[in-house]
Amino acid sequence: MSTLTSTAKIIAVGGGKGGIGKSIVSVNLAVGMALAGHNVVLVDTDFGASNLHALLGINNPKCGFQDFFSTEGVSPEKLLLNTGIDNLKFVSGAGDNPGSANISQDCIQIVIDFIKNLQADVIVLDMGPGTNFNVIDFFNMSNPGIVLSTPEMTSVMKTFSFIRASLFRSINQQFSDNPELQKMVDHSNPMQADMETYTVSLLKKKLAEIAPEKIADVDRAVKNFNPSLIINRARNRKDIHVGDNLIRLVKKYLNVQVKYLGYIIESDRVRDSVDEMIPFLIKDPQSKPSENIQRIISSLTQTDLHLVKQDGNIFVSKQVRLGSGWNA
Ligand SMILES: Nc1ncnc2c1ncn2[C@@H]1O[C@H](COP(=O)(O)OP(=O)(O)OP(=O)(O)O)[C@@H](O)[C@H]1O
Numbered sequence: 001m002s003t004l005t006s007t008a009k010i011i012a013v014g015g016g017k018g019g020i021g022k023s024i025v026s027v028n029l030a031v032g033m034a035l036a037g038h039n040v041v042l043v044d045t046d047f048g049a050s051n052l053h054a055l056l057g058i059n060n061p062k063c064g065f066q067d068f069f070s071t072e073g074v075s076p077e078k079l080l081l082n083t084g085i086d087n088l089k090f091v092s093g094a095g096d097n098p099g100s101a102n103i104s105q106d107c108i109q110i111v112i113d114f115i116k117n118l119q120a121d122v123i124v125l126d127m128g129p130g131t132n133f134n135v136i137d138f139f140n141m142s143n144p145g146i147v148l149s150t151p152e153m154t155s156v157m158k159t160f161s162f163i164r165a166s167l168f169r170s171i172n173q174q175f176s177d178n179p180e181l182q183k184m185v186d187h188s189n190p191m192q193a194d195m196e197t198y199t200v201s202l203l204k205k206k207l208a209e210i211a212p213e214k215i216a217d218v219d220r221a222v223k224n225f226n227p228s229l230i231i232n233r234a235r236n237r238k239d240i241h242v243g244d245n246l247i248r249l250v251k252k253y254l255n256v257q258v259k260y261l262g263y264i265i266e267s268d269r270v271r272d273s274v275d276e277m278i279p280f281l282i283k284d285p286q287s288k289p290s291e292n293i294q295r296i297i298s299s300l301t302q303t304d305l306h307l308v309k310q311d312g313n314i315f316v317s318k319q320v321r322l323g324s325g326w327n328a
Pocket residue numbers: 017018019020021022023024025046049127128129232233234264265266267268270271274289
């Protein structure tokens with residue numbers, strides 16, 4: 001592995017709630033971008049319950065992060081597994097070493113360094129559920145970070161909390177020289193509070209009294225925090241508009257502008273693809289959920305992308321650049 005720091009786009013897919021489709025979306029985004037010609041590495045950062053390999057049709061990954069952490073260790077190159085799909089490599093969160101969700105901060109740093117050194121065009125991080133540091137620290141290293149929600153209120157609220165926890169974590173890190181201020185921006189508080197009691201403007205009001213010179217740091221952290229949103233399992237127009245409402249709430253209480261990347265419909269094709277261990281984009285690139293994913297990739301990369309399947313092979317039938325580069 002090169003010691004050069006990678007210039008790859010790092011796309012994390014998070015969202016707080018479990019079972020909302022983070023892994024499915026990560027896999028299909030990674031596959032779609034690989035088919036479009038980008039050199040992609042898909043990384044499983046869900047150490048507690050890594051199952052991403054199964055969605056790629058890999059039964060037992062021969063090596064994973066848990067081996068990387070073990071005392072014998074393995075070289076970083078060995079972690080990069082072939083997927084059978086051109087341009088797509090995979091790094092598993094699993095391994096022979098019995099793992100747990102509560103990996104140490106040292107292990108998180110090892111994984112962050114590993115990711116930063118990967119040589120690729122795009123790195124897609126599939127994240128576990130929750131808002132612990134071992135989840136949001138991966139989200140905060142990404143650009144763009146994608147949050148996922150289903151249209152259900154419980155998922156929307158968890159996604160809001162996920163965005164707030166990630167934002168406050170990044171503000172908190174601006175104050176590393178001042179433990180008192182760090183306590184004030186403790187990430188555990190925003191998790192407990194409802195929307196109105198822990199907002200960016202309240203934080204700035206408190207800071208104005210005790211450390212007004214730090215307000216600019218908060219403004220900078222907020223300005224640099226630009227998550228994107230996907231609504232998964234949409235069944236109708238109303239479900240799609242749930243995304244607009246979430247964006248309004250985040251703007252109102254956190255001053256953060258979220259970009260709406262698109263939606264994926266509720267579809268049996270998605271569930272079938274899980275049972276068959278084949279990403280739905282590969283099974284049928286012209287199905288509805290596959291078209292949804294291609295629109296999302298188009299929006300991310302500012303390219304009009306269309307994939308077709310003929311005689312079992314997938315082709316790019318159209319790839320037209322719409323902008324000057326990535327939309328993030
Ligand atoms: N668009 C969809 N249409 C139909 N079913 C879906 C859709 N998206 C997800 N599912 C269902 O939800 C299940 C969970 O998806 P997935 O494993 O990607 O969630 P997750 O957010 O990664 O969960 P975890 O937090 O446990 O990692 C899938 O196995 C599938 O059955």
